[in-house]
Amino acid sequence: MSSRLPATWDIFCRVVDNFGDIGVCWRLARQLAAEHGLRVRLWVDDLKALRVMRGQDATLGWEPRNCAVFGWSEAERVGVVGEVVIEAFGGGLPGTVVDKLAHQNKASLWINLEYLSAEDWVSGCHGLPSPHPQFNLKRYFFFPGFVPETGGLLREGNLRAERAAFEQGGGEQALWVELGGRDAWRDALNISLFSYEVGGLSTWLETLAGGPAPVRLLVPEGRVLPQVSEWAGTGVLQPGSEIRRGQLTGRVLPFLTQPDYDKLLWACDVNIVRGEDSFVRAQWAEKPFLWHIYPQHDDAHWKKLGAFFDRYLAGAPPGLAAAVWSLHEAWNGHQPLDRAWQAAWAQIDAWRHHATGWARELARQDDLATSLVNFAKKAL
Numbered sequence: 001m002s003s004r005l006p007a008t009w010d011i012f013c014r015v016v017d018n019f020g021d022i023g024v025c026w027r028l029a030r031q032l033a034a035e036h037g038l039r040v041r042l043w044v045d046d047l048k049a050l051r052v053m054r055g056q057d058a059t060l061g062w063e064p065r066n067c068a069v070f071g072w073s074e075a076e077r078v079g080v081v082g083e084v085v086i087e088a089f090g091g092g093l094p095g096t097v098v099d100k101l102a103h104q105n106k107a108s109l110w111i112n113l114e115y116l117s118a119e120d121w122v123s124g125c126h127g128l129p130s131p132h133p134q135f136n137l138k139r140y141f142f143f144p145g146f147v148p149e150t151g152g153l154l155r156e157g158n159l160r161a162e163r164a165a166f167e168q169g170g171g172e173q174a175l176w177v178e179l180g181g182r183d184a185w186r187d188a189l190n191i192s193l194f195s196y197e198v199g200g201l202s203t204w205l206e207t208l209a210g211g212p213a214p215v216r217l218l219v220p221e222g223r224v225l226p227q228v229s230e231w232a233g234t235g236v237l238q239p240g241s242e243i244r245r246g247q248l249t250g251r252v253l254p255f256l257t258q259p260d261y262d263k264l265l266w267a268c269d270v271n272i273v274r275g276e277d278s279f280v281r282a283q284w285a286e287k288p289f290l291w292h293i294y295p296q297h298d299d300a301h302w303k304k305l306g307a308f309f310d311r312y313l314a315g316a317p318p319g320l321a322a323a324v325w326s327l328h329e330a331w332n333g334h335q336p337l338d339r340a341w342q343a344a345w346a347q348i349d350a351w352r353h354h355a356t357g358w359a360r361e362l363a364r365q366d367d368l369a370t371s372l373v374n375f376a377k378k379a380l
């Protein structure tokens with residue numbers, strides 16, 4: 001056992017679909033480089049997915065100098081693999097990399113970074129090794145999670161302070177102007193919508209339109225937009241398009257850079273998020289959020305959804321807990337959303353308070369990047 005910090009880390013990411021896989025890996029790569037002084041190489045099989053969240057202008061310099069991004073096929077050229085090799089989400093490693101891991105003289109640590117789940121079994125499996133069927137190699141399973149017995153969640157060291165400064169410094173209005181808004185941000189309650197296709201969406205939009213107070217809906221370009229377009233009945237909506245009906249106004253946004261999307265979450269009163277990474281960022285936004293979980297064909301996502309809300313709602317007042325859970329059952333179960341939404345909306349102040357307390361508690365545990373570094377220090 002040594003406490004020497006590994007210098008070069010390689011992260012290998014295959015984009016299964018959507019943006020979560022690369023979203024997590026890019027965030028992790030930047031944080032390991034910026035906060036832990038590591039040289040990080042991120043290898044991706046689909047650079048297009050990264051380009052949308054990195055922004056058109058790669059010179060914007062989101063990445064620290066010691067973090068570099070490469071196409072998957074370039075891995076064939078890697079002379080030596082890093083001291084730590086992270087395989088994201090069981091997506092495998094290029095054959096040449098496995099070969100090098102097996103035959104090089106120095107020790108390297110192979111970690112499989114798993115998907116996030118709040119289920120109890122995760123604590124028991126976090127950190128376990130599995131022998132390679134062919135070579136004398138071990139692959140360690142590293143699970144993000146919500147309790148100290150897991151690897152924790154991605155959270156940059158300055159995240160909470162940055163969010164607080166944004167809120168105190170009028171960042172919401174500045175962001176709104178940047179997104180093309182002309183009126184005052186606080187003229188309405190603001191909801192961001194980033195979700196998969198959802199069965200009850202039209203009843204929800206009707207409920208917002210017929211509600212007691214002005215609501216502004218912000219929809220980054222994506223899978224739910226055709227449904228919003230159909231409901232609005234004004235043709236295909238695209239970035240810059242606006243909707244108006246009753247109390248509801250809406251604006252379609254382009255797919256934002258990842259740092260700007262974080263700001264949108266900080267600015268809004270309620271965030272509808274999905275998958276894994278936006279779900280975690282919504283928790284750090286300290287605002288009420290609605291999670292559209294990534295649907296799995298065998299319905300395994302219901303267990304995951306229940307396990308998370310068992311934890312999230314454990315300390316909530318019973319009325320709030322019941323309303324938030326019913327809303328998630330309706331949204332994820334494609335049910336009409338009018339009553340479930342109204343019941344949760346009626347508790348918005350208690351929900352906001354709960355969201356802040358939840359984030360404060362969660363921030364007590366080590367973040368994922370720090371946990372990985374500590375794990376590597378022990379294992380190497």
Ligand code: TRH
Pocket residue numbers: 016017018019020021022023024052053115194220254255256257258259261274275276277278279294
């Ligand atoms: O895109 P997703 O649905 O990804 C999912 C999940 O990761 C899921 O667990 C996985 O199995 C599946 O992919 C294959 O949702 P997620 O995880 O929230 O990722 C979206 C990423 O996109 C996140 O990093 C935030 C980012 N984003 C932007 O950068 N700009 C935007 O405008 C928006 C809306 C999102």
